[in-house]
Amino acid sequence: MEFATFADARSMLLWSTFATAFVMGAVVNKTNFCTMGAVSDIVNIGDSGRMRAWLFAIAIAILGVVVLSLSGLVNVKQSFPPYTGSMLIWAENILGGLLFGIGMTLASGCGNKCLIRIGGGNLKSVVVFVVIAIIAYFMMYPFPGSDQTLMSVIFFDWIRPLAINLKTGQDLGSVIAGAKNAAMANAIIGTVLGLVLLAFVFKSADFRKFDNILGGFIVGAAVLGGWYISSNLAIDLDGDMYTMPKYMQEWEFLADSTANKPAEARQLSPQSYTFINPLGQTYNYVTNGFDYKILSFGIMAVFGVILGSFFWAIISKGFRLEWFANGRDFINHFIGAILMGFGGILALGCTIGQGVTGVSTLAIGSFLAFGSIVLGSALTMKIQYYKMVYEDDATFVSSLITGLVDLKLLPASMRKLDAV
Numbered sequence: 001m002e003f004a005t006f007a008d009a010r011s012m013l014l015w016s017t018f019a020t021a022f023v024m025g026a027v028v029n030k031t032n033f034c035t036m037g038a039v040s041d042i043v044n045i046g047d048s049g050r051m052r053a054w055l056f057a058i059a060i061a062i063l064g065v066v067v068l069s070l071s072g073l074v075n076v077k078q079s080f081p082p083y084t085g086s087m088l089i090w091a092e093n094i095l096g097g098l099l100f101g102i103g104m105t106l107a108s109g110c111g112n113k114c115l116i117r118i119g120g121g122n123l124k125s126v127v128v129f130v131v132i133a134i135i136a137y138f139m140m141y142p143f144p145g146s147d148q149t150l151m152s153v154i155f156f157d158w159i160r161p162l163a164i165n166l167k168t169g170q171d172l173g174s175v176i177a178g179a180k181n182a183a184m185a186n187a188i189i190g191t192v193l194g195l196v197l198l199a200f201v202f203k204s205a206d207f208r209k210f211d212n213i214l215g216g217f218i219v220g221a222a223v224l225g226g227w228y229i230s231s232n233l234a235i236d237l238d239g240d241m242y243t244m245p246k247y248m249q250e251w252e253f254l255a256d257s258t259a260n261k262p263a264e265a266r267q268l269s270p271q272s273y274t275f276i277n278p279l280g281q282t283y284n285y286v287t288n289g290f291d292y293k294i295l296s297f298g299i300m301a302v303f304g305v306i307l308g309s310f311f312w313a314i315i316s317k318g319f320r321l322e323w324f325a326n327g328r329d330f331i332n333h334f335i336g337a338i339l340m341g342f343g344g345i346l347a348l349g350c351t352i353g354q355g356v357t358g359v360s361t362l363a364i365g366s367f368l369a370f371g372s373i374v375l376g377s378a379l380t381m382k383i384q385y386y387k388m389v390y391e392d393d394a395t396f397v398s399s400l401i402t403g404l405v406d407l408k409l410l411p412a413s414m415r416k417l418d419a420v
Contacts, residue, residue, distance in 0.1 A: 224360075351373055
């Protein structure tokens with residue numbers, strides 16, 4: 001997609017992102033596509049329908065990225081965030097994923113679900129949004145009058161030294177076949193993995209319902225749309241073609257002024273949907289007086305999902321104002337939001353950002369984050385369940401150990417509480 005000016009190309013990026021997110025927000029609301037709900041259904045009632053919808057979205061994203069990459073229409077190695085970078089921040093992926101999984105369970109949904117709930121009238125999710133946004137912002141940007149962030153103060157000095165420099169990309173193709181053969185290896189691995197997931201997903205009658213298929217398809221397709229849109233915008237200056245990042249690098253030579261220069265060049269890189277970092281970006285955008293220079297793919301995604309969900313809530317007559325049931329409900333959501341803010345930034349994404357977008361790049365860190373999110377959420381549900389059933393007889397430790405036994409991560413001989 002070629003444009004005569006940088007402003008036209010950027011406008012296309014922002015509004016196409018919004019339109020795709022709007023559709024995703026409406027469909028996710030309509031179908032009740034929910035990653036936390038997917039984990040809850042399996043843990044509590046043994047229903048895998050919504051989990052398979054999530055896996056369906058992943059399959060579509062993986063297979064689509066294979067096609068786009070082979071066609072030269074996307075290069076995920078240049079992505080923001082750098083999913084396939086050579087630095088494998090495995091400890092951050094795992095810790096962040098666990099924190100995020102715990103947080104989304106306490107706060108009744110992940111970052112995307114928070115936006116869906118806001119569109120449907122849930123005022124509790126507005127509080128969750130604000131808390132996540134503030135935490136995410138200060139994890140990325142320094143405190144006023146300082147060069148320190150929450151990341152540097154709390155985490156960086158002890159967790160970043162644990163990272164492993166692979167000296168090649170962390171995508172499976174690079175790790176298995178080396179940099180020279182990575183493209184073909186990723187195509188083979190992605191195709192096989194995507195087809196296996198499709199076979200697994202459609203094998204179950206729990207999944208084969210219209211809403212599950214529609215929800216998974218639209219989320220996967222939206223992620224592909226994000227990759228395609230952000231990778232294929234160019235500015236034609238008298239026959240010389242410039243990508244948006246390249247134009248930004250040579251701004252002083254190509255542009256007449258800095259009036260409409262975006263605040264950050266990295267946010268013009270190939271990317272797709274994720275919902276924790278963008279909440280921090282939205283906080284930055286609002287607190288800076290809605291400065292157009294700050295407007296980004298992520299911010300438009302946030303607005304698009306909320307308004308798409310609102311649209312569906314109105315036409316389906318499902319819009320309902322909801323507030324906290326009591327003080328404990330507020331505390332759970334507040335703590336959950338804090339954990340999601342920390343976890344989402346540490347892990348480089350959320351259930352969509354890492355669980356679909358990141359996994360579509362076949363990055364090892366994305367698989368680690370995805371698995372850790374599911375584990376953190378499932379284990380939290382187990383602990384909550386045993387604490388509820390046994391009340392004062394169940395300590396946190398006994399509930400934790402029993403939950404790990406239920407999840408087959410500890411031997412049955414270590415069980416502390418009888419299964420219910």
